Amino acid sequence: MAQTLRLHYAPDNASLCVRIALEELGSPYQTVLVDRSKQAQRSEAYLALNPNGLIPVLETPHGPVFETAAILLWLSDTAEQLMPPPDSPDRAHALQWLFWLSNTLHGTQRMLFYPDQYTTGEVEPLRAATRRRLVDKLDLLNDAKHASWIDADEGTAQGCYLGPLLRWCAIYGGSPDWFDLARWPRLLKFAERIEKRQAVQRAASAEGLGAKPFSAPQPCDPPEGSAV
Template identity: 70%
Template sequence: MTRPLRLHYAPDNASLCVRLALEELGLAYDSVLVDRRAKAQKSSAYLAMNPNGLIPVLEIPQGPMFETGAILLWLSDTYGGLMPAPDDPARAHAVQWLFWLANTLHPTARMLFYPDQYCDGDAEGLRRTTRQRLSHQLGLLEQASHADWIDADGASAQGCYLGPLLRWFALYGGATDWFALQRWPRLLAFAERAELQSAARKAASAEGLGPKPFSAPIHCHPPEGSAV
């Protein structure tokens, strides 16, 4: 008997991207709270699953899996529906944008949220330059060709990644008055469509994200655990 998927998560963390994908695919899964207040992600038990000490981990039949982008790609390739098939001509650009979200936009976001991990002093100075970098990157995405997933009504692995990132830019990382999603109408339209999906509503309910988690986010009030 195949054991169920198990998502090790904390509210409003990168595990939200994976939860959205699981819900979009209609998969049965168990969720296991990682208590960030107790730094449970740095415990020996958690590090045995993810030596980076970061959230999320998804336990799959082959064992624990980490890295948000890799998990999203595995889910799509295993269950179908969130990415073009490997032999689909649209696959190349879909993978390109998934990796861009994981390797470019998300790491830049982390510099905004955790500047002390990236500099020795002048954290606010780093945040200022990072906000400029993020604004540029969001502008690139707004104008991107070969990114039909932004405008599509259906779900995608890339969309499961982007929705939470847009949410976090509005809420976290010091002063947030720099960020107004209305500056990027295409991304705003994406956010408004995405949060109407049943998967987003279920994820928002599970983690206390509010009625408009991507287009007009509020700080989460989760039923269990803490976002920080």
Template identity: 55%
Template sequence: MSARYRLHYAPDNASLIVRLALDELGVPFETVLVDRRSQAQRAPAYLALNPAGRIPVLEVPDGPIFETGAILLWLADRHGGLIPDPGDAARGAALKWLFFLSNTLHPALRMIFYPDQYAGGDAAGQAALRAQMQGEVARHLDLLDHAAGVHPALFSGSAPTVIGLYLGPALRWAALYPSGETGWFDLSRWPRLYALARDLEGRASTRAAIAAEGLGAHPFTAPCLPDPPEGVAL
């Protein structure tokens, strides 16, 4: 079957989440590298697909979709299997935690990674924001670890839903970025999330992502900086 989808990606970016979902679904797709070294995400051709200038974009027959959570929900509803159906009693829980990941956890991680975008050029202000958001992310992970005990099927790494596919990369990034500023993070503090990450590493989708983006042997439980075959992560 020819590819119906084109994933605009950069290594170890939010596009990793979408790559995992596409491979879990077994949907053929093509990839288009967004060269962050040349700021290709801010070029007119890319902005025509995503006016916010962020990665990823998924081109589908109906047009381009951006925002990671929106792409995941679209794929899950179109193909099934990664989220409870609308009539399922677990649907509400799946949606609230998916949106918690996309609206709360992910923006907090961005503030840790790119404090200059939120606190300006003042180094002290950036450091203060980073420290504050590290504490916030830890509290978010506390909530998620508890939710994983309440909704184990939604927070699975061995039979992942959109929740697990989003969380695995998020846990990876918290452990890696920014270099030298990750001493606050210890995945063992959240045992249910650790189990999710460990089980996700056994998936064929993860092995495909490791090969495509140079993520190392244990990308979620013991991550190392990526060594991608093409492109740059930051």
């Protein structure tokens, strides 16, 4: 990855997962702010990069890549870090959890954060049901076998994804009392461990996330842009 990569980001958005991965890899990259306060993700220029109008996009030597899990997988395979290699017996388990985080956990979170996109009726019943579903999924993850990455000391693509997801449950869940990370001791230990990594600290500093962005998160105070 000799050519500098360009990450189109907004503070405390899904681009945070990619920023952490880039910091873990030590890859040279530039950031391009997507100003959500001006709906810049819906601009013609941005839609040319990601027709879904979602953040992030990573510009690479092979063209723009969107979808957080796809970017993380591309980075990991290109750098030969953060994921087991294709011929490793651990590859399948790593892939299944990376896409579970994207399709199941993150996908469910979006229903909590943007309920009006998923119903034309009252949003609170949907939010309540979604919180219950998230609790069930976090129970599953906390007790999951074949998920040794949760307990690993090294950086992983899955860890780059999970840290921000835990943060967003605490901050953007729409109700302050539904989420207590201490309920899931394995995930709490993961959050405390990963936020001590220098890569996470650099990403947190760049986006104004505070000293404990995952285990005891506070609303972000970014030097530029807006999280919402």
